[in-house]
Amino acid sequence: MSEDPTTGRWAPSPTGDLHLGNLRTALLAWLFARSDGGRLLWRFEDLDGAVRPQFYDSQLRDVAALGLDWDGEPVRQSDRLELYRDAISDLIRRGLTYECFCTRREITEAVAAPHGPSPEGAYPGTCRTLTREKRERRRGEGRPPALRLRAESGASGNTHAELTVTDQQLGTYTGIVDDFVLQRGDSTPAYNLAVVVDDAAQGINQVVRGDDLLPSTPRQVFLAGLLGVAPPSYAHVPLVLGPQDRRLAKRDGAVTLIHRLALGEMPLDVVNLLLGSLGLEPVGSAADLPAVAKRFDPAALPTEPWIYEPPAVQTSGGTTD
Numbered sequence: 275m276s277e278d279p280t281t282g283r284w285a286p287s288p289t290g291d292l293h294l295g296n297l298r299t300a301l302l303a304w305l306f307a308r309s310d311g312g313r314l315l316w317r318f319e320d321l322d323g324a325v326r327p328q329f330y331d332s333q334l335r336d337v338a339a340l341g342l343d344w345d346g347e348p349v350r351q352s353d354r355l356e357l358y359r360d361a362i363s364d365l366i367r368r369g370l371t372y373e374c375f376c377t378r379r380e381i382t383e384a385v386a387a388p389h390g391p392s393p394e395g396a397y398p399g400t401c402r403t404l405t406r407e408k409r410e411r412r413r414g415e416g417r418p419p420a421l422r423l424r425a426e427s428g429a430s431g432n433t434h435a436e437l438t439v440t441d442q443q444l445g446t447y448t449g450i451v452d453d454f455v456l457q458r459g460d461s462t463p464a465y466n467l468a469v470v471v472d473d474a475a476q477g478i479n480q481v482v483r484g485d486d487l488l489p490s491t492p493r494q495v496f497l498a499g500l501l502g503v504a505p506p507s508y509a510h511v512p513l514v515l516g517p518q519d520r521r522l523a524k525r526d527g528a529v530t531l532i533h534r535l536a537l538g539e540m541p542l543d544v545v546n547l548l549l550g551s552l553g554l555e556p557v558g559s560a561a562d563l564p565a566v567a568k569r570f571d572p573a574a575l576p577t578e579p580w581i582y583e584p585p586a587v588q589t590s591g592g593t594t595d
């Protein structure tokens with residue numbers, strides 16, 4: 275039986291300039307896909323309210339400036355709402371959803387309640403068994419409900435179940451599948467739903483992304499099963515951390531491409547910084563990247579985060595800040 279050719283994707287949210295951590299993940303998604311001659315698709319995950327339109331183009335420009343390419347036209351989740359609605363309708367029809375009126379605060383309080391452990395982040399199932407009367411009352415309060423998946427776990431009376439997934443870089447990972455949100459109260463499809471629908475619709479069979487998303491993976495694999503689609507393979511890659519071991523952020527200095535260029539670096543310097551952080555040899559020009567992809571061995575990648583040290587700042591005077 276012949277294997278389908280690799281189709282990977284890179285799925286940034288256009289909410290800001292990409293920083294070195296994002297660019298490093300983009301480079302990795304590119305290397306994984308191109309290492310076996312696969313395709314790489316670009317998908318903007320723009321269902322989030324924090325989207326700012328200027329970042330669609332600037333993100334494309336920055337990744338292209340590094341010498342990375344992708345196949346076809348980038349797609350935007352905001353243009354694909356119909357697809358998510360269809361999947362949600364299907365789940366509703368099959369009785370696999372329920373409305374949830376909980377506020378974030380109510381969930382936090384319920385998770386902390388003494389009656390039975392609810393593992394970190396797992397929805398405790400509060401609205402799963404609301405009577406029709408209670409549901410009507412909460413609807414009358416005016417806050418539109420979110421829609422949650424009635425995950426199979428409820429059948430045994432538990433509020434959550436666990437699922438083990440296999441990750442190409444990290445091995446097996448067992449994580450929670452709770453009654454997670456499919457559609458937010460403002461009717462926006464939730465990330466976990468959209469990502470599964472999109473990966474299936476775009477024929478994605480390889481997901482390379484930051485390992486902060488590993489805990490979402492069991493939920494996504496579970497949902498793929500319910501929707502009757504094969505989950506992709508997963509390679510979760512370590513994040514880049516700033517000086518205090520926090521996720522890299524703007525406060526960490528010149529961490530975006532535009533800032534690096536303002537320091538006098540060339541895009542190639544940034545590519546080589548990223549390659550070096552992955553234990554890969556520097557290149558003389560972006561045209562050498564396909565050769566790097568050919569030699570690319572995921573098993574040799576670091577599994578620990580890259581701790582980014584900002585370049586030393588030259589000061590001319592005696593002031594510090």
Ligand code: GLU
Pocket residue numbers: 285286287319469482483484487
């Ligand atoms: N949009 C997510 C991000 O920017 C990536 C989601 C994914 O790769 O599944 O971190």
